[in-house]
Amino acid sequence: MPLPLSQTKIHAHEVDDQITLSYEDRFLRRKVLTSDCGARFLADFPSTMSLEDGDAFVLEDGRKIGVRPADEALLEVTGDHLLRLAWHIGNRHMPCQIETGRLLIQRDHVIREMLHQLRATLRDVVEPFTPEGGAYGHGRTHSHSHGDADPAAPHAH
Template sequence: MIKKVIEIKRDIEVQDSVLLDWFDMQKPNLCAVTKEGVEFIVKAKYTHLHENDILVCEDGYKIKVSKSEDNIYILTFSDHITFARIAYEIGNRHQPICIEDYKITILEDISTADIIKACESIDKVEIKKTKAIFKPNGNAHHSH
């Protein structure tokens, strides 16, 4: 039986936990399975989940949310023009992004696969694919 989450709380005792990636934590409607194999559904209007949120189900069952690692790309640039051009292209795809000094981190996503492919042929860009917890700048992936 699928449990329905009716409330999101913090700092209370829990029976179970769930690991969610960045994209899943942004969804207002989410179906997932906990570590104990419990299926649940969340319909949270105008919000997204945060690490350490406690999902309270109709029957009182409580599930703690933890972030899982995501597949990410780290792009490191040796010049500011290439850095700016690639940041602009990713921004035009409305994808979440973490921008640091001459470094861009993005999630692996089909919508940016062509940008990553193009960067492979640019000598001024170093590409590293890895798994890590994704932390975008600001209010990334907001709605318009």
Template sequence: MLYLTQRTANPGPVTGRVILPIDLRVKSRVKVTLDDGRAAGLILPRGLLLRGGDVLTDADNQLFVAVVAAPEALSVVHCADPFVLAKACYHLGNRHVPLEIIPGELRYHHDHVLDDMLRQMGLTVGYAQLPFEPEAGAYSAESREHGHHSSHHHHEHPHEHNH
């Protein structure tokens, strides 16, 4: 089995691809299958979120495997009013919903209850199969390390949430 142990900024020729949903791109230890059928193990630092386009390598820098974000079932919210979009982000964030935020658009794992809540707020909600690249938490290792956005990480904090 191949073991991929680090992300690299200076890859050599890509020798394989691994297609992963967000739930596997946030794990530090996981068995995966490359697109050519080879088995591989990811042994990565905790708190690292893999993004589509990242390249992983082994300890000897001999293998270079490109990460591809798999299409997933997403709710896609459109809104031209930044204030209404900010309110939607507030309500979803208060529920600890991982969000991908794009100008005029939000994406989250498809959830009909959340879809209905946002429609009641006057937002347009659709459905699509797309790669999911959620925002980083402000205190995530990923956002400090590389300036990338990262996945939803639970955190300890003293304030209350209205769920």
């Protein structure tokens, strides 16, 4: 039986165990999870959370389970016009990890072809994926809130 989870998301420096999760798996509201050492627990937040590297679950018995990003199949993007390439990626609402001299995105054959046409240098890599949070997404780029605006009203991006 999974242990209930404290509904407090904390930043922990010392943990009793870890859980390694993909980018998609770090976005959750309610789910039974299993730590890297086999501890099962229920994550049950009042609303969907975006977990980041270094966050921790605090179990009812006081144990802390640290969150770390899993290695994922990614596309490394480099080139002479990196800001322009980043703009094209962002214009397609793609999660993007921005680093000095390179961008990392999830592999997508359509985006790969677009970047190839833009003369980007592309390389398949396998590493943890921690993309930049969106302005409205609080850690996720696909949130689509427009504040108090009427959700049925047309809007531009």
